[in-house]
Amino acid sequence: MGVLYGPKSYENEPHRDPSLIVNSKEPFNAETPPKALVRSFVTPEDLFYKRNHGPIPVIDDPNNYRLEICGLVPGPLSLSLQDLRNLPKHTVTATLQCAGNRRTAMSKVRKVKGVGWAISALGNAVWGGARLHDVLELAGVRQESSKRHVEFSSVDVCKEENGGPYKGSIPLSQAMSPEAEVILAYEMNGKELNRDHGFPLRVVVPGVIGARSVKWLTEIKVIEEECQGFFMQKDFKMFPPTVDWDNINWNSRRPLMDFPVQCPICSPAEGDLVKAGSKMKIQGYAVSGGGRGIERVDVSVDGGKTWQEAQRFQDDKEYIADNPEKCKRFAWVLWELTVELTNSPLEVVAKAVDAAANIQPEDVSSIWNLRGVLNTSWHRVRLNVVPPQSKL
């Protein structure tokens, strides 16, 4: 025991890329510069957003690491990293997104509680590891209809009021479904998972808010009902705009799982200078939860009066609008649209439609909530148009 542990101080943090936008230093919470985000379909590990509740856990000797599979399982297990590597390896390209992505914009309506995030509290990676499904089968668990959950426990030391190590759970049915592609990842983008992202092992739950993809995993427990931990019961729930801290009833809402459709503009950025008469490429990402792919991205340059459809792609600029079969359903799409600029004021707006025809709310105030989660409102970027002869 104790080979993987959560330290109490920040003396042993990993090296981080200096270009990250740091929202909080201790614990370390940082996001990608938006223009870097749309440079590649797969987000480089160093630029991938970092979301922590305490100091990064430390492991003295990975050979001593053990993952415990316990609870309502016929045959409890204690697995080494090598045991996990000996299982069939599965890779899934999945976008992880923090439920608090775009929280800063929600705070402009009315102050919300939580780490401030602009538009890059997410990233898309190729995760490699063992299928959770295979591991549970090893422990004798079978696919069944029940209300049971699978609980993931980490070793990181969170603030005391948050009740100890980080935990989360997902329904057993999702854990056992091959289609859900839940994996125990020891690789990120073909390399060994790094400390910031959960070394030596993390869960990746595709299509679900990042909070359930528990890092620095030490225990997987099958339980009768959903996890009663802080982050399932007293956080990451969405309340209506009428609920505030004086009238909140946490039990009245369910823990957030799938996230709704999201579609920010990454380039240009608010306030950028652009030349009248020039061509401008508008770029962003779009993603929806639950494996619901993106059906369409609409972009407006006149504040929402008229719209054009953007081109969507994954991998190698292979346009998935023409290749729906090639769509990776748990991964974002990047999109772009090139427009010719006139002299008119420019307000770029983007919105997406997912495979179940879900749309985004036009206005953030209609979805304001005290924890500032799931801001999926239309994203708007105002630009300054300068005369063609200006020097930029």
Added chain:
Amino acid sequence: MGVLYGPKSYENEPHRDPSLIVNSKEPFNAETPPKALVRSFVTPEDLFYKRNHGPIPVIDDPNNYRLEICGLVPGPLSLSLQDLRNLPKHTVTATLQCAGNRRTAMSKVRKVKGVGWAISALGNAVWGGARLHDVLELAGVRQESSKRHVEFSSVDVCKEENGGPYKGSIPLSQAMSPEAEVILAYEMNGKELNRDHGFPLRVVVPGVIGARSVKWLTEIKVIEEECQGFFMQKDFKMFPPTVDWDNINWNSRRPLMDFPVQCPICSPAEGDLVKAGSKMKIQGYAVSGGGRGIERVDVSVDGGKTWQEAQRFQDDKEYIADNPEKCKRFAWVLWELTVELTNSPLEVVAKAVDAAANIQPEDVSSIWNLRGVLNTSWHRVRLNVVPPQSKL
């Protein structure tokens, strides 16, 4: 062969409830009076909406009925109704909704093509039958990751331009998933399925537009990719508002499957007279596709300026807000809110949020599409307030 067949004339139609609102006589398309819809969690068969493309099929002797299981299956089968009844019986409470529900309101923005429907082209029933999963397993099919689909063929005679008998398909992964609860139903609300709803056998695909729950089923075929039939390829797709009949490219969109979140007001109705100073009960339904339950229903009586949360229930008025575990995820919730009326003008508005925090569009024009499908915009009902002493 030929025991179940689609006649060419309308001489042998079943008896129908006279209270149904008939939108087209031949083929027979009719919906429930909205106030009747919210009277019970389970919609009575007679009042359940009827959606047809031709005369109702006829079967001479149900004992001669055969369902063929063919295509990419290791062991093709020909099953009688008794064979199906001998398999374990599964029941699922599921709301079926026509993709064209609320089309009439979309036509007010700009004319769309299709049968006009107000707000009741849906119903909630308890379907009983064999699991599709069990039947495919009997034919040797195993759960696998592939692009294969399962195609359902009917015998009803559609218009010639629609390319013959009605067909539709769903992904094999969904067909094989126990969680998806796709069934071959021979019962509706505990009684033998009636002719209007697919006697002797229909598919029920919970959480998906009604068009894929093929009635009068005669063949189930595992195929390499999605069905190429008219109703999959040239209908039931959603286009952006900019696409019209002169610039349509059917191949650019995928067939509709899951439907988005929907929440109409069934009582009171547009134009109803109500007394100032009295109490009024507002009632409606809310449902979302893909098994995403309803997380919240918001109701406004001032046209959307302020909102209150309505109470949601399924079965026996057991309020599921307090019993999330009891939620039937493929079934609608009914909801109600009682308000005290003042003298002010009354505009009732309702909107819902589903379990993945998906919301509805405020305005129908933003989702206008030439086929008039998936109108899930906020529903509005304007009432006339009369003085307290008026006789109503």
